[in-house]
Amino acid sequence: MILLHRPSGPAFGLNADLIERAEATPETVLTLVDGTKYVVAESLDEVLARVQEARASVLALAELMKFDQPTRASVLRLVNEESSEP
Numbered sequence: 001m002i003l004l005h006r007p008s009g010p011a012f013g014l015n016a017d018l019i020e021r022a023e024a025t026p027e028t029v030l031t032l033v034d035g036t037k038y039v040v041a042e043s044l045d046e047v048l049a050r051v052q053e054a055r056a057s058v059l060a061l062a063e064l065m066k067f068d069q070p071t072r073a074s075v076l077r078l079v080n081e082e083s084s085e086p
Contacts, residue, residue, distance in 0.1 A: 002050040004030075005041040014038065016051045 001013040
């Protein structure tokens with residue numbers, strides 16, 4: 001999700017994967033895959049940067065989680081250590 005603002009000010013979150021088209025006409029208009037249109041206060045460049053950052057953070061988190069996930073052997077070792085404590 002990316003955080004955007006309506007021209008009148010209130011913020012809202014938008015699933016960036018649902019954006020089909022982004023236009024600067026001169027306001028920034030986002031058209032979603034279902035045809036819904038949103039006018040946002042951010043410039044086209046800001047929206048594109050937020051989409052890129054959101055996608056990059058998903059990929060970075062997935063990469064970190066790959067190495068952070070305990071293996072079956074380490075979980076069994078931890079369980080065995082805890083069960084052998086007095």
